[in-house]
Amino acid sequence: MRYIIIGSGAVGGSIGGRLHESGRSVVLVARGAQVGALRERGLRLTVPTGTLTLDVPVAAGPEDVELREDDVLVLAVKTQDSVAALDAWAARPVAGGGTAGERLPAVCAQNGVENERLALRRFREVYGVCVVLPSSHLTPGEVVAPCGPYTGALVLGRYGTGPDDTARRIADDLEKSCFLAPVVTDVMRWKYGKLLGNLANAVEAVCGSASDAAARDLTARAKAEGTAVLDAAGIAYASGAEITELRSGTVDVQPLPGEPTRSSTWQSLARGAGSIETDYLNGEIVLLGREHGVPTPVNAALQAAARESAQRGTEPGTLSAEALTRRITESTPA
Secondary structure (H helix, E strand, O other): EEEEEEEOHHHHHHHHHHEEEEOOOEEEEEEOOOHHHHHHHOEEEEEEEEEEEOOOEEOOOOOHHOEEOOOEEEEEOOHHHHHHHHHHHHHHOOOOOHHHHHHHHEEEHHHOOOOOHHOOOOOOOOEEEEOOHHHHHOOOOOEEEEEEOOEEEEEEEEOOOOOOHHHHHHHHHHOOOOOEOOOOOOHHHHHHHHHHOOOHHHHHHHHHOOOHOOOOOOHHHHHHHHHHHHHHHOOOOOHHHHHHHHHHHEEOOOOOOOOOOOHHHHHHHHHHHOHHHHHHHHHHHHHHHHOOOOHHHHHHHHHHHHHHHHHHHHOOOOOOOHHHHHHHHHHOOO
């Protein structure tokens, strides 16, 4: 199997780098400054044992890759970029006939719960991954993955129909590449559980930190809304204890020089990416709350504040947790 990693930032770079290091065939698909940096210097992947310089083949888009029947497309872009990526790749021809959408598996290694549905409109075979992979990408060509002994936990399953031989083969390659990769029948239950944890991303991104008392209170309130919404919608989700148990002793952050690993949402603001995934994290809770009559003022405020920060190009921490709390209080009917 050859892995086409579509999006080579923190998650895609970590997965693609580790697969390449273990001898698997990999192509990293990147854009902007990342393409030039990867082609010029290779992927610099920093892990607890040191920095690896990996000469992984790089493509700037689907036009640079001749697809084969043994390819696996791994989608690792943010959800707001999924439709463009899926449309571009699904229509590409595969050697021997047919298109990628008809013949190749698409693996959604992404936060949120919308990507699999978007992919299934374009690909016959879709796999979900609950990504527990603390990592960062702030400099072109460089990714930091500070966890050990496993680089991350990637809970994998075929979307809608449970595990199959393809899922098991992918998991086997991941297990041989420094990942914990359990194959499950209910991958979306794990992804909804991870969604609840990701509701804190916007707090850290907008307020600069999620650790002070006011920020912790916002996070707790956002998660309480999320739990109430999922319960009202009848959606099953893995508990925080299950996710903690999954990574306990196997995916532990090791001390590395420099800044601590920040959430993917914080990193988007720090890089000035111009867009942010909050519409598909906190925004997912807002959407479900509106459908099922559950108020979600905290998640709505976090969604709006994060979008505002991304559109204005502001850095993380421009709005304090106290100011955001006041904004919520003022906008919530008595």
